Structures are given as C-alpha cells and as structure tokens.
Amino acid sequence: MRNVVVTGGSRGLGLGIARKLTAAGYRVIAIARKESNQLTSAMEEAERDGPGLLHFVPFDLAEIGEIRRLVTTLRKDFGPIYGLVNNAAIAFDGVLAIMHNSQIEHLVRVNTLSPIVLTKYIVRSMMADGGGRIVNVASVVGFTGYSGLSVYAATKASMLGFTRSLAREVGRLGVTVNSVAPGFVDTAMTQNLDAEQRQQIERRSALRRLPDVDDVANAVEFILSDKAKSITGTVITVDAGNTA
Amino acid sequence: MSVRTDVVSLFEQVAAQQKKKLAPLLDELVLLDSGLDSLCLAIIVARLEDTLGVDPFTAAQDADFPVTLGEFIRFYDDAVR
Structure with missing residues (x-):
C-alpha cells in the first residue's frame, strides 16, 4: 500500500483529502497538532471499511527544527513515502x-518555510527510493489579488514558484511536483467571509458557485494517481x- | 563496513544508475570534478542517511559542503563517531 503524508489532515480541506485518498486505497498519514473528532471517525471508518488506511501523527509544523x-520516524514506522500533500496552512486576514x-x-513560517523543509526531507527519501509525488496546496490568491490577504497570498505564490523549480530539479528521478490552487472553499479557514463576500465570489465564478472540499480532493487524488505520471511542474x- | 567503503560503493552505484562517467575515486578528487552532479550528490546524502543513520549536513553549524572526496568521507567519519 502506498504511503501518502497529508499535512493539516485533521480538519477542513486536509481531512477531505485524507478521506479521499484513503477511499482510493492509500495508507494516509495525517499530520496535525491535534486529533479532531472528525479525524477519529474517519480513521475508524477506514479501519472498518478500507480499502486504505488512515493514521494520525501529532506534530506542530511550526517546529521547523x-x-x-519527524520524517525519520515516519519512514521507520510506515516505510517508504510515495506521496506528500503539503496542505497545512494558516490564514490571518x-x-x-x-x-x-x-x-x-x-x-x-507555517505556510512557506515549514512545507519547504518538510519537502526537503521527504524528497530525499523519494530520491533514495526512486520516485514519488509531491502536491502543494496553493490558492488562487497566489495569482490573483484579494484585499486583506497580502501576506497569505505571498506564501501561496511562493509555493507555486517552489513547485515549478523543484519539479525541474527532481524530475529526472521520477518525482513529480505539482500544485493545486483552490478558490474559496467552504471550510473553517473561510468562515470570516460574510454572506455578501461569499455571494460576490459566487457571482464572479463561471459556475456561479464555490468549489467544495471534494472537488479539491479529487484533483489531489488525480495528481497522485498513475494517470498523472506525465504531469509535473504545473x-x-x-x-x-472564479479566475477564468 | 567502514564509512569509506559505504561512500565509495554509493558513488559507484549512483554513477551507474544516473549513467555518469565516474573519475577515479581518490581522496583529493574535487567532488565537482567527479562526474556526478549536485543531484547525484543529494541522492548519495539521502542513501547515506539510511545506511549510516546520520545526516551531518543538517547537524552542521555552517552550510559548507565538503570540496574533496577525502573531506566528504571525513565529514561522515566524524559524524558516526
């Protein structure tokens, strides 16, 4: 069973991605500071129904040192890591x-430095093992403007640049590196949007609605799958x- | 096996896998002239971490990379002691 590490996997988008990948048959290792009730239920569900497995490893990703x-322990406890989904992020507007x-x-620290350092150590093991998949969860805010989110936008734009150059660096070794850029998705992170802002985003979107967690998780699952073997750096x- | 044996064997293994022509592995060989590029050296560092259980580059106070093969071996020798 292929191991995939999902950071911020205890709630919101990360939990949705973890659930989706578990259902697709991966052994998912969700990293977060605390286990949530939803994650506990998802782990029980996976244990009962399979086909994949869902584990929780507590870790504060702000602890760069x-x-x-963490990566040494993950490899010792679970074996080679096939995929990394850098999803954990914080947002202050x-x-x-x-x-x-x-x-x-x-x-x-949390949105840029931590995923870069985590990727450094996980990509090393992918290099030693002969391949792997890295998915960076960015945001449309990384390439469009949104007042009040300049620092968050800077961190997300940094992940897009990181993706392109790292893809060139490690492509020769069979490691792909891609980003998924969600628009505004209904999670705890976007709860600060008021009804008017939400309607404005919906009005400006070609499909007249917001994407949901499942839409984003599908894209991550696709990138990790064998079907995406020739997609990297994008x-x-x-x-x-919304940004069409 | 000694650290030297592990390092030399990994240089040969990675050169073969990455289809690189390896220069004779003498202590004074400058790593950049070894025939391996920096990505190959990164693979060697990753595999040595698995083999020896140490990563002297993370533990080091400065960001200097050894220049010659002899320095590279000594770097790991010191780390495993």
Whole structure:
C-alpha cells in the first residue's frame, strides 16, 4: 500500500483529502497538532471499511527544527513515502500596514518555510527510493489579488514558484511536483467571509458557485494517481471558474 | 563496513544508475570534478542517511559542503563517531 503524508489532515480541506485518498486505497498519514473528532471517525471508518488506511501523527509544523526527526520516524514506522500533500496552512486576514510582525512571521513560517523543509526531507527519501509525488496546496490568491490577504497570498505564490523549480530539479528521478490552487472553499479557514463576500465570489465564478472540499480532493487524488505520471511542474486550479 | 567503503560503493552505484562517467575515486578528487552532479550528490546524502543513520549536513553549524572526496568521507567519519 502506498504511503501518502497529508499535512493539516485533521480538519477542513486536509481531512477531505485524507478521506479521499484513503477511499482510493492509500495508507494516509495525517499530520496535525491535534486529533479532531472528525479525524477519529474517519480513521475508524477506514479501519472498518478500507480499502486504505488512515493514521494520525501529532506534530506542530511550526517546529521547523524537529521536521527531520519527524520524517525519520515516519519512514521507520510506515516505510517508504510515495506521496506528500503539503496542505497545512494558516490564514490571518488584515491590512498589511497594521498586521503585527509576529503574525507575518508566523504565516511565512507555517505556510512557506515549514512545507519547504518538510519537502526537503521527504524528497530525499523519494530520491533514495526512486520516485514519488509531491502536491502543494496553493490558492488562487497566489495569482490573483484579494484585499486583506497580502501576506497569505505571498506564501501561496511562493509555493507555486517552489513547485515549478523543484519539479525541474527532481524530475529526472521520477518525482513529480505539482500544485493545486483552490478558490474559496467552504471550510473553517473561510468562515470570516460574510454572506455578501461569499455571494460576490459566487457571482464572479463561471459556475456561479464555490468549489467544495471534494472537488479539491479529487484533483489531489488525480495528481497522485498513475494517470498523472506525465504531469509535473504545473498547477491545477479548482475554483469553479472564479479566475477564468 | 567502514564509512569509506559505504561512500565509495554509493558513488559507484549512483554513477551507474544516473549513467555518469565516474573519475577515479581518490581522496583529493574535487567532488565537482567527479562526474556526478549536485543531484547525484543529494541522492548519495539521502542513501547515506539510511545506511549510516546520520545526516551531518543538517547537524552542521555552517552550510559548507565538503570540496574533496577525502573531506566528504571525513565529514561522515566524524559524524558516526
């Protein structure tokens, strides 16, 4: 069974991705600070119904210095890692001019630095094992403007650049690197949007609605599948046509 | 097996897999002239971590990479002690 690490896999989009991949027959290792009730249920469901498996490993991804140890433990406990889904991210909205420096630093640490360092150690094992798949969950905010999200946007744009260059670096070894850029999806992260903002996003989307978690998880599943073996260094946008 | 044996064997293995022509593996060989590129060296570092259980590059205080093969072997020798 192929192992796939999903960061931020205890809730929201990450949990949706973890569930989808478990249903597709992967052994999913969900990394998050705390186990949620929904994750516990999903693990029980996977244990009962299969075909994949879902495990939880508690870890604070802001602890950059501990990431190497995490990867060593994952490889020891689960074996070779086939896929990595860098999904964990935080979002603070606010005007840059009055955003506290500690918030800016925390956003960059969790959304950019942490996935890059985690990828460094996991891609090493993929290189040693002869191949793998990396999926970076970016955002449409990485290539379109949205007032109040400048720092979050910077971190997401950084993942798009990281994806393209790393794909060139490790392609020769059979490792693919891609991004999925969701539009505004209905999760805890977007709960700050009020009804008017939500309607505005829907109105501006070609399909007149928001994408849901399942839409994004489908794209991740596709990239991890053998069907996507010739796709690397690109981004799949899942935004119901919001940026079309 | 000694660290030297592990390192030399991995240089040969990775060169063969990546279809690179390897220079004679003498201590004074400059790694950049070995015939392996930086990605090959990264594969060697990843595999040595599995074989020896150490990653001296993460543990090191500075970001300098050894220049010669002899320095590379000593770097790992010191780390496993």
